Amino acid sequence: MVNSSQSTPQHIAIIMDGNGRWAQQRGHSRTVGHVKGVDALRETIRTCDAIGVAYLTVFAFSAENWQRPPSEVIFLLRLFRTVLLREVQEMHRNNIKLKVVGDLAAFDQDLCRVIDQVEKMTEKNTGLVLTICANYSGRWDVTQAAEKAFAEIGASKLQEKDITKRLAMAYAPEPDLLIRTGGELRISNFMLWSLAYTELYFSELNWPDFDEPALQEAIAAFQLRDRRFGGLSKQASKQASKQASKQASKQ
Numbered sequence: 001m002v003n004s005s006q007s008t009p010q011h012i013a014i015i016m017d018g019n020g021r022w023a024q025q026r027g028h029s030r031t032v033g034h035v036k037g038v039d040a041l042r043e044t045i046r047t048c049d050a051i052g053v054a055y056l057t058v059f060a061f062s063a064e065n066w067q068r069p070p071s072e073v074i075f076l077l078r079l080f081r082t083v084l085l086r087e088v089q090e091m092h093r094n095n096i097k098l099k100v101v102g103d104l105a106a107f108d109q110d111l112c113r114v115i116d117q118v119e120k121m122t123e124k125n126t127g128l129v130l131t132i133c134a135n136y137s138g139r140w141d142v143t144q145a146a147e148k149a150f151a152e153i154g155a156s157k158l159q160e161k162d163i164t165k166r167l168a169m170a171y172a173p174e175p176d177l178l179i180r181t182g183g184e185l186r187i188s189n190f191m192l193w194s195l196a197y198t199e200l201y202f203s204e205l206n207w208p209d210f211d212e213p214a215l216q217e218a219i220a221a222f223q224l225r226d227r228r229f230g231g232l233s234k235q236a237s238k239q240a241s242k243q244a245s246k247q248a249s250k251q
Contacts, residue, residue: 009176009222011055012048013198015190016041018182018206025206031075036208038083047212049094049128051219055172056130059190063103063137080134081111088118095127101168102136103144131169138192141168145193167193174198177222179215181207199225 016037023033041058048056061076068076084100091098100115107115145166149158164170174194178187183204187195201218203210 007223008052009219010053011057011173011175011177012053012219013057013059013175013178013191013195014044015059015178015180015182015188016207016210017180017184017188019208021182022206022208030072031079033206033208034076034079038079040208040210042087043212044210044215045091045096045128045130047215049096053128055175056128057169057172057175057191058130058132059136059188060132061102061134061136062189063135063140064189066106066135077107077111081114084114084118088121091130092122092125095125096122097125097127097129098122099129099131099171100134101131102134103140104135106135129172131172133190136168136190138187138189141191142193144168163193169194176227177201177218179203179210179218181205181210197227199227 019033019037020030021033022036023030026032044058045056060080065076066073084098088098098118098121100119104112104115142163145163145168146158148166149162153162169191174196175191175198178191178195178198179201180187181203183202183206185202187200191198199222201221203214203218205214
């Protein structure tokens with residue numbers, strides 16, 4: 001369970017994988033799993049809001065998902081629209097700010113209108129920032145950021161910060177914790193630039209089974225990590241300082 005004396009991750013990102021497998025294991029169509037996955041997302045949002053997570057980002061529809069059977073793609077997009085309209089009122093009441101990022105030009109005008117509607121309704125909220133990544137690709141994100149930076153600055157002067165501040169999620173800090181459900185051990189082209197020092201947590205649970213205790217377990221595991229960001233641990237740093245001081249006193 002989560003240790004309240006340890007820091008809660010400020011930003012959690014989740015690859016919600018395993019909806020289709022969850023359904024097929026129970027003899028249902030894959031679409032049943034996607035519907036059930038919405039319940040898991042709702043519970044995750046409530047938990048993150050309750051424990052003080054500031055940013056929650058979920059991978060809902062990747063740029064590669066267009067390769068799925070057309071009937072499943074149509075269902076996913078219709079479900080996305082329905083969920084946005086159905087859930088936005090409760091999110092708004094709970095002071096949640098909702099954002100949708102990705103190459104949205106690929107969606108039809110009606111879905112784009114709904115996305116714009118729900119974002120505007122919640123844009124002044126000051127609580128949890130929920131980002132839904134739809135038709136999103138980490139490579140697309142870096143490419144579009146680089147194109148903007150090149151147009152505005154020029155290639156010869158580009159720095160890392162010029163890319164970072166033009167990413168689709170430049171408004172959020174980099175994720176502290178990435179959770180992937182479904183048993184797969186990869187990040188699948190998700191937030192490639194921003195995950196450089198993110199702690200990774202992989203769960204064997206399919207997404208519809210990823211409930212509050214599972215999320216609490218993931219956060220508890222995160223709290224046990226020693227995040228060094230390329231440096232030394234606190235203990236190792238103290239030892240190195242002592243050794244340096246001893247060496248200096250001998251000279």
